[in-house]
Amino acid sequence: MSTRKALLQSALAGLVALGLAQDGAAQSKDEKxxxxxxxxxxxxxxxxxxxxxxxxxxxxxxxxxxxxxxxxxxxxxxxxxxxxx
Structure with missing residues (x-):
């Protein structure tokens, strides 16, 4: 796997994780x-x-x-x- 492809996959995974974390934080505040x-x-x-x-x-x-x-x-x-x- 090329370095460029690995870097792109890591960046994409980070963005997905960030989006999921924000949804979880907003949901937990509403339920407390x-x-x-x-x-x-x-x-x-x-x-x-x-x-x-x-x-x-x-x-x-x-x-x-x-x-x-x-x-x-x-x-x-x-x-x-x-x-x-």
Whole structure:
């Protein structure tokens, strides 16, 4: 196989993989929701008024800390989809 053909095949495979990865990322975001009050210390998914980064929560199940969970499962896990409610 020529070098040119191998390079072309690699580039094509990379583009296909990139396209598939983007479809998967968009789909997973649509199927998840923020669930407040279930994150364990150091396992939150984003910042709050108290800190700016994921993984910075100081205590388990803080009401303003959240994690992404599968859509429709938050209440089953004991959390809330809105922090103030």
């Amino acid at each position: 929701e923020k669930c407040y009050g279930i994150a364990k210390a150091g396992q939150n998914d984003c910042g709050t008024a108290q800190h700016t980064c994921a993984g910075k929560s100081k205590k388990d199940n803080a009401p303003d800390e959240w994690k992404y969970v599968a859509k429709g499962t938050c209440a089953k896990l004991g959390g809330k989809t809105n922090p103030g409610k």
